[in-house]
Amino acid sequence: MLIDKKYILRFKGIQTPFYFYNIELLKETLQEIKREISFHKNYLVHYAIKANANPKLLQLIAQAGFGADCVSGGEIQRALKTGFSPSKIVFAGVGKSDWEINLGLDNDIFCFNVESEPELEVINELAKAKGKIASVAFRINPNIGAHTHANITTGLAENKFGIAMDDIERIIQKAERLSHVHILGLHFHIGSQILEMNDFIVLCQRINLLICQLKQNHHQLKHINVGGGLGIDYEQPDKHPIPNFSSYFNTYAKYLNLSDEQQLHFELGRAIVGQCGSLITRTLYVKQGATRQFIIVDAGMTDLIRPALYQAHHLIENLSSDGDLEKYDVVGPICESSDVFAKDILLPKTNRGDLIALHSAGAYGEIMASQYNCRPLPQNYTSEELSDVKP
Numbered sequence: 001m002l003i004d005k006k007y008i009l010r011f012k013g014i015q016t017p018f019y020f021y022n023i024e025l026l027k028e029t030l031q032e033i034k035r036e037i038s039f040h041k042n043y044l045v046h047y048a049i050k051a052n053a054n055p056k057l058l059q060l061i062a063q064a065g066f067g068a069d070c071v072s073g074g075e076i077q078r079a080l081k082t083g084f085s086p087s088k089i090v091f092a093g094v095g096k097s098d099w100e101i102n103l104g105l106d107n108d109i110f111c112f113n114v115e116s117e118p119e120l121e122v123i124n125e126l127a128k129a130k131g132k133i134a135s136v137a138f139r140i141n142p143n144i145g146a147h148t149h150a151n152i153t154t155g156l157a158e159n160k161f162g163i164a165m166d167d168i169e170r171i172i173q174k175a176e177r178l179s180h181v182h183i184l185g186l187h188f189h190i191g192s193q194i195l196e197m198n199d200f201i202v203l204c205q206r207i208n209l210l211i212c213q214l215k216q217n218h219h220q221l222k223h224i225n226v227g228g229g230l231g232i233d234y235e236q237p238d239k240h241p242i243p244n245f246s247s248y249f250n251t252y253a254k255y256l257n258l259s260d261e262q263q264l265h266f267e268l269g270r271a272i273v274g275q276c277g278s279l280i281t282r283t284l285y286v287k288q289g290a291t292r293q294f295i296i297v298d299a300g301m302t303d304l305i306r307p308a309l310y311q312a313h314h315l316i317e318n319l320s321s322d323g324d325l326e327k328y329d330v331v332g333p334i335c336e337s338s339d340v341f342a343k344d345i346l347l348p349k350t351n352r353g354d355l356i357a358l359h360s361a362g363a364y365g366e367i368m369a370s371q372y373n374c375r376p377l378p379q380n381y382t383s384e385e386l387s388d389v390k391p
């Protein structure tokens with residue numbers, strides 16, 4: 001069992017579906033990252049709030065000293081409310097509204113990751129109106145494919161993200177002439193759920209070339225932000241509850257040529273929160289169809305959309321039964337054929353009322369939930385909250 005028996009006893013009295021967060025695992029993961037970056041000079045990690053903005057988790061991550069990577073005004077507000085220092089907030093996104101830029105300026109956030117020339121002009125204008133200087137980094141589109149799902153690849157020339165490599169020199173020169181922006185450095189992010197270190201090596205090589213080229217023209221870039229993207233083991237979360245941060249950070253240390261004055265920033269999301277969350281659901285019916293046997297659970301694609309959207313695999317466990325294995329499709333109650341969590345999987349003989357866990361759902365799970373079909377949003381509980389409750 002991936003979840004301690006004492007919690008499963010508590011689950012019985014709770015309305016499903018809900019997210020359950022293993023706070024001990026989150027704390028261990030945060031400690032492991034802190035330990036690993038302490039071996040490197042000038043490495044800073046900003047947690048990518050888009051992965052999970054649950055305040056209970058955010059408070060812990062902020063307390064552990066991490067920065068925040070935000071992609072909207074709402075995320076900046078959430079970050080500030082949960083204790084992240086504005087001086088550790090980076091703000092990315094291809095379409096920042098004026099109110100969002102103003103919010104960043106009013107709070108003196110660390111950096112705007114600028115994704116286009118017109119955005120640079122707007123930031124300069126808005127900063128001027130406030131008599132402030134906006135710190136900016138340029139998000140580069142390095143034209144690198146990552147070995148991951150097409151929907152979560154972001155660094156290809158065809159993607160909407162970032163400034164093309166060929167335009168960067170001209171845009172930096174332009175920014176140097178603008179009165180209300182200050183250039184901090186460069187920003188990259190090639191995709192998510194990346195397990196092949198070689199993808200990050202290719203990114204390092206591309207960055208080295210670019211820094212070299214920009215240096216020749218006397219552009220000093222103190223901050224390099226390589227985004228996030230480190231994947232997690234969805235197949236065997238029990239074997240790899242904490243990702244291999246050592247090999248991740250060492251890859252950058254080995255392949256990226258940085259000077260002693262330069263700082264390296266990371267924006268990890270999934271690798272921090274992915275494994276600590278499970279979606280807990282109840283079996284409503286076991287139905288024998290014409291050709292397949294279905295477990296119909298009370299969670300649907302509205303609670304966890306990743307399988308429907310990216311054909312993502314989440315390990316499914318029956319927490320209530322250890323009967324003989326049978327073949328099932330596990331599906332939700334939503335009126336969409338894509339509302340399927342898994343097909344043809346072996347699970348112990350399942351009955352109405354059995355609790356089912358979908359693991360590795362801490363990242364891009366609860367935060368992507370919707371109210372389609374007028375369904376309520378899923379509730380959430382932490383291991384700490386459930387430890388206190390008597391069975």
Ligand code: LLP
Nearest residue numbers: 048189192193228229230267268269270364
């Ligand atoms: N930085 C930027 C600029 C990003 O766009 C992202 C993720 C991250 C950092 C964090 O990436 P991570 O370390 O979590 O891989 N909903 C999808 C994932 C979308 C990722 C979007 N950008 C999923 O469920 O797989």
